Amino acid sequence: MIKLNDLKISYRIGNRVIEAVNGVTLTIPDGSIVGIAGESGCGKSTLMKAIYGDIQSPMSLSGGSIEYGMKGADGRAVTTETIRREWFKSISYIPQSSMNSLNPVIRIRDQFTDFPGTDSNKKRVLERARAYIGKLGLPAEAMDSYPHQLSGGMRQRVMIALATFFQPELIIADEPTTALDVVVQKEILLLLMEVQELMGNTILVVSHDMGVHYQVTHKMLIMYAGRVVEYGDTESVFADPQHAYTKMLIDSLPTIGDDSMRGVLASMAGAGGDRAYRVEPELIEVKPGHFMARPSVGVAA
Amino acid sequence: MGVLQYVAKRVGLYFAVLFIGLTITFLLPRLMPANPIDGYIGQIQARASGALTADDIVQLRANLEQLYGLKGDLFSQYVSYLERVVLHFDFGPSFTYYPQPVSQMIFNALPWTLGLLLIATLVAWLLGNMVGLVAGYFHTKKAATILEVVGILLYPIPYYILAISVILLLAYIFPIFPLSPTFPVGQMTPQKFGMVIYNSLLPALTLVLAGFGWNILSMKALAVATTEEPYVTYARLKGASNWTRMVRYVFRNAMLPQVTALALSLGTVFNGALLTEMLFSYPGVGLIMRTAASGGDYNVLYGAIAISIIAVATAGLVIDLIYPLLDPRIRHK
Numbered sequence: 001m002i003k004l005n006d007l008k009i010s011y012r013i014g015n016r017v018i019e020a021v022n023g024v025t026l027t028i029p030d031g032s033i034v035g036i037a038g039e040s041g042c043g044k045s046t047l048m049k050a051i052y053g054d055i056q057s058p059m060s061l062s063g064g065s066i067e068y069g070m071k072g073a074d075g076r077a078v079t080t081e082t083i084r085r086e087w088f089k090s091i092s093y094i095p096q097s098s099m100n101s102l103n104p105v106i107r108i109r110d111q112f113t114d115f116p117g118t119d120s121n122k123k124r125v126l127e128r129a130r131a132y133i134g135k136l137g138l139p140a141e142a143m144d145s146y147p148h149q150l151s152g153g154m155r156q157r158v159m160i161a162l163a164t165f166f167q168p169e170l171i172i173a174d175e176p177t178t179a180l181d182v183v184v185q186k187e188i189l190l191l192l193m194e195v196q197e198l199m200g201n202t203i204l205v206v207s208h209d210m211g212v213h214y215q216v217t218h219k220m221l222i223m224y225a226g227r228v229v230e231y232g233d234t235e236s237v238f239a240d241p242q243h244a245y246t247k248m249l250i251d252s253l254p255t256i257g258d259d260s261m262r263g264v265l266a267s268m269a270g271a272g273g274d275r276a277y278r279v280e281p282e283l284i285e286v287k288p289g290h291f292m293a294r295p296s297v298g299v300a301a
Numbered sequence: 302m303g304v305l306q307y308v309a310k311r312v313g314l315y316f317a318v319l320f321i322g323l324t325i326t327f328l329l330p331r332l333m334p335a336n337p338i339d340g341y342i343g344q345i346q347a348r349a350s351g352a353l354t355a356d357d358i359v360q361l362r363a364n365l366e367q368l369y370g371l372k373g374d375l376f377s378q379y380v381s382y383l384e385r386v387v388l389h390f391d392f393g394p395s396f397t398y399y400p401q402p403v404s405q406m407i408f409n410a411l412p413w414t415l416g417l418l419l420i421a422t423l424v425a426w427l428l429g430n431m432v433g434l435v436a437g438y439f440h441t442k443k444a445a446t447i448l449e450v451v452g453i454l455l456y457p458i459p460y461y462i463l464a465i466s467v468i469l470l471l472a473y474i475f476p477i478f479p480l481s482p483t484f485p486v487g488q489m490t491p492q493k494f495g496m497v498i499y500n501s502l503l504p505a506l507t508l509v510l511a512g513f514g515w516n517i518l519s520m521k522a523l524a525v526a527t528t529e530e531p532y533v534t535y536a537r538l539k540g541a542s543n544w545t546r547m548v549r550y551v552f553r554n555a556m557l558p559q560v561t562a563l564a565l566s567l568g569t570v571f572n573g574a575l576l577t578e579m580l581f582s583y584p585g586v587g588l589i590m591r592t593a594a595s596g597g598d599y600n601v602l603y604g605a606i607a608i609s610i611i612a613v614a615t616a617g618l619v620i621d622l623i624y625p626l627l628d629p630r631i632r633h634k
């Protein structure tokens with residue numbers, strides 16, 4: 001169980017401070033897939049980085065705390081200070097750009113063993129990884145290939161293999177499929193779900209695609225301007241969104257089961273979807289309690 | 302494209318470059334308005350104080366034309382030139398050191414030039430890239446900028462100023478190295494070899510310093526750009542060590558353009574030879590070239606030009622054949 005207590009993360013640029021995550025309190029139960037949505041710049045990646053423990057200048061933890069509910073090798077509870085020691089041991093990360101996240105001049109197999117990980121016996125790691133990638137639908141030769149010899153989808157499978165073969169307790173995926181085409185996106189997310197069902201790890205997945213969230217997540221976290229707008233079971237969030245902003249996000253989703261995405265998007269644009277965002281700047285200056293008005297502007301437009 | 306095809310293509314290109322280079326070396330003197338034979342006859346006549354008769358001169362001209370391959374029409378000259386050069390590496394005799402063959406003079410000088418300049422270029426490349434890598438990888442740290450300053454200071458200094466300053470400092474003010482180096486001739490012995498190394502250190506140092514700055518600056522810029530690559534970030538998030546990230550991630554990728562740059566700088570080794578060898582009276586090809594140029598010794602000059610064309614093309618070939626080993630994207634096209 002991961003607990004965020006009034007978490008505040010800020011960026012310092014010169015003498016200006018941006019509160020990218022501005023007081024987030026929530027509890028993430030073990031073994032759940034949590035989807036995170038919210039408009040660009042609302043602090044999703046910042047929150048993910050903070051939980052992963054990748055807090056470095058100009059980013060800093062300006063308030064609150066994270067409880068991981070895990071124990072480190074020394075038997076003590078893992079904290080923000082010690083979480084780095086757990087990287088690719090009990091916590092892992094799937095990056096957005098599968099296309100460029102693998103070293104182009106080194107074979108895939110060597111990228112399975114060039115970090116400390118859970119096992120210092122490289123040979124054993126490779127044997128296990130070789131067997132494991134087969135289960136993820138990758139040919140065994142992929143291990144001996146260079147990244148450019150694999151397709152985008154295969155590379156993202158490699159990233160998932162890298163992030164899961166040592167069975168971490170927590171996996172963080174920040175837009176893991178944005179660079180892929182729709183069909184491959186779906187395959188990859190279903191794969192992630194399968195892995196999670198098998199291993200029972202907790203997965204945090206950031207996506208802009210509400211359809212994806214509806215399909216793969218157990219819980220939904222909606223963020224706006226560094227704060228939580230809504231958080232709850234995916235079923236109930238989609239069936240009965242409480243906040244106007246959540247409603248707006250869900251409304252922008254094409255009817256589930258409707259394949260004519262293009263038509264829906266076109267009609268959205270026609271209905272003034274664009275104009276609703278254009279009034280945004282004035283609203284960003286409004287304090288958190290005031291932003292409820294925002295979707296009503298969008299709806300009115 | 303298969304590996305064999307790549308190699309075949311590259312080797313084919315190599316021979317084409319050699320062929321064109323040798324053809325130009327052939328045509329160049331023949332396009333010049335002054336006929337070297339007239340020059341030689343003039344010189345010989347001056348030495349003989351005009352004692353040569355007209356018949357002697359005709360005889361001499363025929364002999365010289367025979368000797369320097371200037372007999373017959375252009376095409377037959379060309380064919381016999383190629384035959385001599387390609388099959389026997391024969392550029393005829395030197396005029397100044399007649400009858401010493403040009404090829405022998407060049408082969409005597411070549412190991413000196415290649416030994417000094419290749420080693421200095423490689424050392425400058427290695428050191429410059431190591432310093433540049435550290436400066437680039439740790440570019441957010443203050444201490445690393447000091448390393449870059451070395452490059453910024455060294456890079457713009459013209460070579461001859463750098464060389465003279467080094468001579469002044471290390472041979473005159475602090476006489477660690479000989480002011481006028483002497484190089485032994487004849488059979489190498491371990492003792493002579495030590496002497497060669499000692500006498501070569503100063504010219505080598507100037508060459509390393511001259512090449513060093515550029516390599517630092519260039520590698521630093523490449524390394525900074527590479528540290529921003531998503532695969533380097535991902536390696537960090539995997540928990541890979543600084544060493545792994547710096548060497549296997551940043552260096553292995555940032556070095557690729559530097560290898561190409563190395564090929565180019567190896568190609569200009571003979572430019573460097575001219576100045577260095579003059580400054581340090583170093584018995585290499587550069588010194589021979591200079592002497593030949595001032596003495597109008599055409600055969601030696603063309604022989605030296607041909608050997609530098611061959612050396613430049615060979616350096617390019619070697620690097621091009623090594624490059625695919627470093628970049629799998631080329632290897633597995």
Ligand SMILES: Nc1ncnc2c1ncn2[C@@H]1O[C@H](COP(=O)(O)OP(=O)(O)OP(=O)(O)O)[C@@H](O)[C@H]1O
Nearest residue numbers: 011013018020039040041042043044045046047058
């Ligand atoms: N390195 C940084 N330096 C300064 N400010 C930053 C930095 N990274 C993010 N920010 C700021 O923090 C805020 C939140 O950014 P974040 O990347 O978390 O958004 P996001 O929700 O992930 O957006 P997106 O959906 O576009 O990925 C933004 O206002 C952004 O400008």
Ligand SMILES: [Mg+2]
Nearest residue numbers: 044045046174
């Ligand atoms: Mg983001």
